[in-house]
Amino acid sequence: MLAEPAYRRSTQPKPQLGPFSTMLEQWLAFDATLPKARRRSAQRLFESLQAEGYHGAYDSVQRHVKTWKTASSGRGTVTQAFVPLSFAAGEVGQFDWSYEHVVLGGVTQTIKLAHFRLAHSRAMFVVAYPRETQEMVLDAHDRAFAFFGGVPQKMVYDNLKTVVDAVFSGKERQFNRRFLALANHYLFEPVACTPASGWEKGQVENQVGNIREWLFTPTPHFADFAELNVWLERRCRELAERMHPNKLCRITEAWAAEQPALRPVTMPFDGYVEQPQRVSSTCLISVDRNRYSVPAAWAGKVISVRISATHVRIVAEGNAIAEHERLFGRDQLVCQPWHYVPILETKPGALRHGQPFIEWQLPLAIERVRTFLLKQPKGDRAFADLLLAARSSGLEALDVACQLASEHGQPHASVVLNELRRLTEPERSPAMAVPAVLILRNEPVADCGRYDSLLGGCHV
Known part of the structure; x- marks a missing residue:
């Protein structure tokens, strides 16, 4: 009795994936040279093959990727056993x-x-x-x-x-x-x-x-x-x-x-990290190799720096004295010009070369006044006086004052200061109404003739 011949395939045909298998293996070989976090998954490789014209199933790609990785590693896969877990709501x-x-x-x-x-x-x-x-x-x-x-x-x-x-x-x-x-x-x-x-x-x-x-x-x-x-x-x-x-x-x-x-959130946590620092003579503190300005009054003093994910806050004596948006580069300088304005009282020449003032983007009217004054004798002092006068009112009021002064001709510092005082002076309180109980029933009558009668009795 003759045995029935058995048919065995030497290779498994892959009519869809076959033309793309070389490309897929090249991608796998390239990904193997990358860090593990940057390697493409089988799903991503499948999508890339589709972009190249592949019309087959994902399972074929997945099996090919698994076979290639197993062969390239030279060992089988060791599987650990785990217990399925269950968690209560909010736990x-x-x-x-x-x-x-x-x-x-x-x-x-x-x-x-x-x-x-x-x-x-x-x-x-x-x-x-x-x-x-x-x-x-x-x-x-x-x-x-x-x-x-x-x-x-x-x-x-x-x-x-x-x-x-x-x-x-x-x-x-x-x-x-x-x-x-x-x-x-x-x-x-x-x-x-x-x-x-x-x-x-x-x-x-x-x-x-x-x-x-x-x-x-x-x-x-x-x-x-x-x-x-x-x-x-x-x-x-x-x-x-x-x-x-x-x-x-x-x-x-x-x-x-x-x-x-879940437990309700009643108030967000103020997530900062705090560290003490001494302010430099140039009114700066350092955070992660970047420098931030502090008001000039605190130069040389110890303050507290509160560093959050997005901002740098400077606190002294329990009060916030400055705040900056945090930078993540290196060797950058963040200067708030108002922090340095008080120094101009004794060093007005810093207006020309002081970095906070060179980079200060002023409104157009103020910039015109600055250009005009710096061309005049003692113009540094004149413009410094304008900034010192505007510390409490801010740039908006100074901008309006400069516009009004320019309308009258040359914007001299005295004219700008006059306009600024008029804009910022407190409003006069209205006349006080007199209560009815304080009004006199018989008001005295002024008689200036009584003084004339005295002239008749004068003796020379």
Whole structure:
């Protein structure tokens, strides 16, 4: 009895993917040279093949990618086992950082992305920053809790230096004092993971990879961080329209059902980091290799610098004396000209070469007066007197005064000062009404003739 011949294929035909397999493997080989965070997923490779004319299924691409990666690694895949987790509404939130690549203002930059996740509803929130400093962590929590509409009972973290000062045995941690102020303000319990155990906050760990694939591949372009964060918030709301893993509702519906279990936010936390500094003789303080001006009265004195994610505030004797928008470059100088105006009282010559005054964009009428006065003898002193007189009223009143003075001919300093005083002098109080009880019933009559009668009795 003859055995029935068995047919075996030496190769599996791929009528759709076959013509594109070489291109796909070239892409995989190129991606293998990139950092892991920048490699394309099978889904992204599938979309790229479609742009090249591929009409086959995604599964074929996925299997080919898996086979290629397994062959190139030279080993099989080791799978860990985990227990499925369930979280009550409002019970747990998770936090993590990632770094992504974007083009801001035409320049490719590496940014830091703060990730938040509500473990029950799977609602996510991400916000971008130039770095991972503590003030960024504090600001990110303010934004996230405002976005979620409340605060969960617990927040889970890695052992970040901005969150944890010391790691002890087990789950014992010494949390940073400033971070604890944030936790006490919002009344949530901070929980730090076991080192090298990212699965303890697996949802947000998976979110990092998903957000990178969905939002940062290919590299997006934005004008600045403000535009980027507006787009990220909008995309988080759009992604919440996906189905929840339980397949019973959408994430946005589970999120709405979870919100009553979140603790309401009554007041945002003022997330700043404070440090004392001595003001230099040039009225400057330094933050991250950038310099910011301080009112001249505080030169040489110790003040407190409060650094937030977006601003630098200077506080002295319990009062805010200056505030600047924070810069993230290096060796930049931010000068508020009004901080230096009092110095002009003794050093009027600084008007010509002082950097705060050279870069000061004055209204057109004031600039014309300045040009006219600086051509006159002692013009520095004259224009300095105008600025000193306008400290309380501001540039708007001085601008109007300069316009009025120009209408009368040459805008001399005395004319401008006169117009400025007329504009800024307090209004005269109206005549006081006399109460009826104080009005005389019989008012005295003035009789000047009595003085004339005295002339008749004069003796020479």
